[in-house]
Amino acid sequence: MTRAQQIGVILGLAIVAVLSVLRASDPPLLSIVRDLTFDQYQRLAPRAFEKLPVLVIDIDEASLREFGQWPWPRNRIAELVDRLSEMGASAIAFDVLFAEPDRLSPRNAVRDVTGIDPLVLDQLPDNDEILARSISQKPVVLGFGLSNQGQYLPPVKAGFAFTGESPLGAPPSIKAATPLLPQLEANAAGIGHISLNPGASSAVVRAVPLFLSDGKQFYPSLALEALRVAQGASTYVLAGAPDALNTMTFTKIGDFVVPVTASGELWLYVSRDTPERYISASKVLAAGGASAEVRAAIEGSIVFVGTSAAGLQDVRTTALGENVPGVSVHAQIVEQILSGHFLSRPDWANGVEILSIVVLGSFLVILTTFVTPAVALACGLLITLFALAASWAAFLYAGLLFDPLAPIVAGSITHFAATAFRFLVTDRERRDVRRAFGHYLSPSLLYRIEHTRNALRLGGDDRELTVMFVDVRNFTEISEQITPTEVVTFLNTLLDALSHHVIANEGTLDKFIGDSIMAFWNAPVDVADHAGKAVHSALAMRETLARLNANDAFHFGSERKVGIGIGIHTGLACVGNMGAETRFNYSAVGDAVNIAARIESSCKEVGFDILISESTAKLLPDHALLDAGTLSLKGKKTRTKLFAVVGDQKVARSAEFVAMHLLHQRLVDALKTRSATGRKLVRSAKLMAAGLTAGLPEFYRRISRRSDHFRDEEAVESRISAE
Template identity: 40%
Template sequence: MKRSRRRRPAYFLATAAAALGVVALGRLQPPALDDLRNFVFDSYQRLAPRPYDPGLPVRVIAVDEDSLAAFGQWPWPRTRLAALLDKLVEAGAAAVAFDIVFAEADQTSLDHYARRLPEGPAKTQIAAIAAGAIPNDQIFAQSIAAAPTALGLTLSGAGPKRAPPQKAGVAMAGDDPSAFLAAFPAAIAPIAELAEAARGLGATNWAPDRDGVVRRIPLLALGPGGVTPSLALEALRVAQGASTIIIRSSNASGETAFGRQTGVNAVKVGAFEISAGAAADIRPRYGAAAPQRLVSAAALLEDRVPREEIDGRIVFIGTTAVGLGDIRATPLQPTIPGVEIHAQILESLLSGALLSRPDWANGLELVVAGAAFLLIAALLPLVAPLVSALAAAGLIGALFAASFLAFDRAGLLVDAAFPSLSAALAYGVGAVALWRQDQAARRHVHMAFGKFIAPAVVERLVEHPERLVLGGETRELTVLFSDLRDFSTISEGLSAQELTHFMNAYLTPMTDAILDREGTVDKYIGDAVMAFWNAPLDVADHPRKAVHAALDMRAALARFNGERAAEANREGRDYRKAAMGIGLNLGPCSVGNMGSARRFDYSILGDVVNLTSRLEGLCKWFRVDILASGDLRDAAADFAWLDLGAAQVVGRSTPTRIYALVGDESFAASAAFAAWRDEHVTMMRYHAEWDFARARVAAADLRASVEPHWGGCYMAMEQRFAAFEAAPPARTGGAPIWKMDSK
């Protein structure tokens, strides 16, 4: 139904209140909105992860399950780590970064082992051996000093306040960014012997969001010794042999901030200048898991790794075995070793595959959200609900498509969720407001027409009030006529009140049977009922629904007779059983408002309607309760039908194939009906062969074998065959046609 163009104050008040809510949401930026954005951006990364490039100079030496199986439990003696480092140097590694914090001396070294022993000969002997051996940490420190190595440290809110040595100089251009960097008063750093030997020290800290997912990576943080680079940034610096990290902040040369301090803009190390957020953080575009990125530590120690896998590459060493606990979550993977995240950070830095959320993103999203809200709110009152829903869905789809393209092509994180939420809110609030007004209009139509027109018609009029004019349309309908048999005899002796009670008690279950099967009751004509299916609304499978309704009416009549018999028995009076006939037909009818301009009814006309009435009259002639045309039977062939041949009714020049309805689909599939139908088919074959004597005998046999309800039908058939036998009709080219003076 097309919306009215007139102003609707309630609608505009509701949408104005919702618009204020959208503005407040965009200005306040609650954490829940950030969570929604993260979900959207994570989905983008899952849809289009960064493809892995094996040519990037980054590898991970993984202490994996194979390594533990080959060389024993973790932690390993540092002599083994020294051997691992020596092999990397020998293979030409550009830099080696340990995602391991060596905060304590090697407990497996002989001197440490001797100190832990109780006093005695064993301690004296082992101490003497240890005195002549080089401690493990010293061996490891020598290997570190000979290699381009960066060691990991962890910045902490509590713990040692001792400042680790600064390995890189830090130069600042622009405002001091310290207020924007994450600050930590303590640091858990490698022991002094190892820290002094290393060329770089980098923080292994993450900055996970509220859900524990690592999306933003701080390149710099404030520790007890000042500005501390991340392990990935420090590995990049060591690999280039750079000595200084340059921080470009607001109001630096070329960085206009109009006097405001907005934090970090970029971080430069060697030949790489990296755009960063205000807190010197980046958002890497994660790649899918790639086995080529990982090299087993066992394979390296056993000389099974080709030199080209290491030569000229930046190598991270860390644990990947599940039981060692260094597991994090990224937008792509719920569990990933931390060392692999460091490697992916560096891959993103080297390939330029960084994601950024521009400063102008929030403002743009608020403007787009407002425009989307106004567009949907303005459209809703003007077009049909389906059109406005499709428009809202299309707009939301376009917003997400544009947002995804910005992500995929330019690495920009521009949120489509907030503008889409705004469009959805505009549609939801507006649709509810309009629905409430439509309901008020529906109530008005119901009050005006509900007492005179079928409920389905009322609903159609509510949706299409322009149809309250004369005329109609042609539709394929299933039509039903029913009528009580010998109603005059039944009504004899009944008072007006008793007759009214009888008719209400009879018509109520008949009507319910029709309405429960989605039919429309056209009219009551005394004790007769006329109904149809598939108008004014489309009804799927309407012929079968009409057949079910007829069977329901048969069952309802049996219950009605049972109740009347019980009542008559209690009152000690006579009781006459009620019987009815039902005609069913299928075909095109004219349906619409019929009558005059001052008074009209929603009804149907056409030859199909007339034939249905004739079929109902034939029920008395064949002594059955439900007859249907061949067209209706063909549309619901899975019911239990009996072919009664062709009949030519009054007013029609061509015969009509007629069928008696015996039962539903389950009875049609039964062995009992199959046997019955076979005997009936044999009888009708004799009829078609003009062998009326054998047909009469077959009818008599069937009358004796079927249940009493159908005995009358075969008695009538027996009488018809006997009449044909005595006075054969004029011979035609086919089976004899029943001709009767019936309505």
Template identity: 40%
Template sequence: MTHLRRLLVARLPLLASLAVLVGALLLRAVDPPALARLRDVAFDTFQRIKPRVVPDDMPVRIVDIDEPALAAHGQWPWPRTMVARLNDKLVEKGALVIAYDVIFAEPDRSSIPRLARDLASFTDPDTLQRIITTFPDNDVVFAASLAGSRSVLGFGFEPVARGTAPRRKNGFAAAGDDPRGFLPIWPGSIRPLDLLEQAARGLGSVNTDADATSDAAVVRRVPMLFRLGGQGDPYPALAIETLRLAQDASAYIAKSSGASGEAAFGTRTGIVSIKVGQVEIPTDARGRVTLYDSGHRPSRYVSAKAVLDGSVPADRLDGHIVFIGTSALGLKDLRHTPIAANVPGVEVHAQIVEQILSGVYLLRPDYATGLELLFIAVLGALFVVLLPRLSGGQMALVALLGIAIAVLGPWHAFSLGHQLIDPVYPAATLAAVYAVGSAFGFMRAEAERARIRGAFGMYLSPDLVAQLARQPDRLKLGGEQREITVMFTDVRGFTTIAEQFDPQALTVFMNRFLTPMTDIILEAHGTVDKYMGDNIMAFWNAPLALAEHPRHACEAALAMTKRLAELDIEWRREAHEQGREHIPVMIGIGINTGVVSVGNFGSTQRFTYTVLGDSVNLAARLEGQCKTYAVGAILGEATAMAVSDFALVELDLIKVKGKTEPERIFALAGDKAMASTPEFAALLEKQEAFLVAYRAGDFEAALERVGVARAAAEAAGWVSGYHDAMRERTKALLAAPPPIWDGVFVATEK
């Protein structure tokens, strides 16, 4: 049972990632509405990045009953005689087809004969008859104008069953499965006046398909055909009815699954395309065209005022398909599209016609869902397999690559082929698989670190054990003030290294590392305070007094660095023999000297012999800065002054995190023998020149001198990444000089 439990704990990251992957695949197979909305939002984003490009010669215009037109000719609705005049003006300007995104459902109440009838009780019959015969009805005038033009009137569908069915102005045929089963069904309709409906050459629905997203309705897909009450042939949308008249076509042909050349695999999958005249329009399974938004184009619009007063140039309308609608806010015919909010509804119909004329369609291929599921399954499984085998950094790169493919692949399909492949859900699934697996892996690594602390944290130096045996009274709470030298060490990238081993192998590795490091510290008369996972804390001059304790600490640091290099050669050979990647093992060492409190601290039940104080904290911070300065060991100024005959290189003036006063810090480059060489003396000279320029704020000179100092360091045998790190920092300061510069680097990380 214990073995099984350990096995489950060891496999927890893999099992958790696998559970996320399987759950994500099942959720995508169900495809709840929330996921569909998420896809739509992603496709909207693609359109915002790359809107549809409209050619300058696109023969589609919108005559806008805008605010200037309303100001000039009165509030809407206008008298039908005014609309008839607008229609006649468009015919004069050479409009190919005139389509109204307006439903003329009621008689014109401003017509003089109608007003006379309304006042019949106040007028004698002879006068009433004379008025009726003298003044024509406004609707009759408009009907006559419609009859003399290629005009399409709009009608609308309603969610309640009322009204009579509109006339059908077109024929209809089907190929393949009956398309009526795939079309949206509406119970009722609002149709134009019978007189106007009869006069118009075409009738088209003004309805658009709106998808609810948050608190707004976004028009993304527009049906091309509708059914009324579930009976009879379908009715066309305003856009394709306009195209039918523009081609003098008589009918529509809906091509569905099961038609010649269309594979249905024994199932009724939906509508494939709708043909009107010579144009075949690919649709989704429900006969809808996905709007590919171009955004607002002022050149698409012509004010109705300009048409009525004759100021519009003829070439703006000649040979064009003209839609009549309104952008006036008060008339409330506004929609949200993928790119913009509050777009005039008439623009949706105009843009659909533009798409059809350009042959530009946004299509979601039949294989899209299968491709997305396959991508998630393959990449997700790869993540699950690689998570326990790669380091944290390597896995992060793999995850970023997979997510990039998940996003850039669909973008490529959209940008070049106008195909809609979901970028969001595959990317989110891969991110979730990686995040969950990494989180559990991190927790397991932390658990290993805690186990190592428990195994090694109780060890004390033999000197301390002997003294406590002789003086048991020291086993009491409290401490004394004493100058000591403190050392902190840390293995660089321990988590990455730990991921290579199972718990048993990691224990062996840590023992092989900590044992020689501890031996060196003890041989140098130091006290190992504690092990914190891969960290070692040690100090000198307590509990026993030790002369020249800074020197002993520095000698230990140099010996530890040398011994670790020898161990790393062994580990590299073993990794090669075992066929796994070798991660070099390196440590950072921070050493500082100062007066601290030393003694037993804790409770009466449990306490430990340790050191506390600001100098201890500074030593810990210096160890953390080894990574910043790319060196192996950093000394505080007090320690450096005590071992001035060692090979020391001044690095910087720094305010470590948690301190307000700057500290001069030094790299421990080598021993006294190295310090006595002429090459090292040359290095110190070049280093000082660099620091003088750097602290004076002369970053241009500093940038030149840091390269010279780097070459001197190589000649002296001091190999580190320090000068490269300072070169990059100097470049940054040169590019963006701080307003106030005192030569002090403020560390933001421990």
């Protein structure tokens, strides 16, 4: 790992830590986004509406048209209670506040009229007393609201039993309530609060408190009281956490167990609003009595009395985005409990989400540092899809609410931050490598050198290289006959075509020296079969030059052909960045380089375009090679054995080359011994060579003049000494 990568990992992990702390603090924006995500889940898969014994007796527009504006006189409410009770309702819950005396009551209507005898006044009907007598001994549950004034708290009609630690401090706090009329309060079978989302910043009702607490007493919700009264239960069982105060886990009402949040709230899993949930109050109060259909629906049902009439402003927004009467939400709470379809966001969900940010963020930091950006992005997208799929599956199959966006957003921030750092800092060295080597190395070698530490350090290493020199024949004569601009065009066309084969065969272009090319293999990184790739590059150059000549690519006319000489040698050389700290070139120096250059010059004497040294030939036993003799290279004390490259492995296996090779060996033996058969063998070789490669006949035309090149070096040296 480079220092830049180490810094990148440290900074990336620091970002992960900051994001984890930010998620742990749960700022409002994250909470809003999380709630919207859970809303979307419900919209995609809402709770299916089931025909359960829960109804809303709706004081709707039709009821107001028939019986007058709201509020109705309490004697009509009493009649509604009597009708519902007679039809067999198991509980009658009012999402209506009875906080003040009925102003439409006859007694109250004339109370302020002067001259009324108090005895007569007392004999006038009181609608509140009528309603109190009506609800007495009936399963009626009255509602109360929260108040910021006074000290009134309603009586609690049920008992409470606890398991675990006390959860008294868990529910939302209640300081005061809207007062109920004493006679109604005394005769009600149950009293529950009607607050759906007290203190919530959002108008959407997502979780409702099933209990309120003043620190001494629990106050159940209207829906829970209706369910309790319908079952004839007298006690709530509240479960606190076994090892934590002021924490709730579930509540039991009669036969039903309801999971709750730590503060005693129920996550609403709503169904779509449907007319099947409602019965108009006008149908219950119909003059001729309710229809058999209405009676059948009400019998045994928990009914909630409330209003959907416009202008009464009892409208709430659900997670499905629907605006529904508040009384409908109370009914849906009981529906949800009866159906057993619950949503739950476990207390440990926050911990899991924070841990996922740490784990996935750290993974992305390491991934982005050590793999390509494309691979890191693909992995990031897979992680995103996995988080979404896991969260959705948890909701769909287990009713669990896990936030997928927190780890996704944190992971995205981490990924792009790490990617930006890598681009600006970590990959800078690699971009420098590309600028330095982009025109001289193949893409595969570039990738390998990019991932090699200290690739551009000043200095060199001793390595076995295969070095190639390419030179244009008769360049001086060519340049004398054309303009300088045409010389540049000619060189660009030729050198571009030839150098392409160096790159294609994983070689390194060292430099262009006028009309020459210097290249080498096995640096800056190891290249397998470097000698073979150098020779294949040379053979490809031979074919390319023949095509360029045939197509008159240099515009010299069909009579003038361009020729090249190629010398190749394998040996030890020093390769690396050479020059100054601020400006240097990647190059190779040493005896191996000099020998390759001298071999290229020997092509003129030998009369063949591709010559290689014996050290290179030993690495290519399966290629089509012919012994070119042992030559004295300029500046070398000892002679060097060379080989002419006729072709690759395919040519070496051909019948023509096999025959040529046998004939060549006989010719070499004749030249060594100065046999009289040498001339005859040369003629035969020239005829046979014409079918193999274009330059080979010239090789044999010159071979008899180079007979000394095929004699043993010791014998030649002895002859020279004797002379």
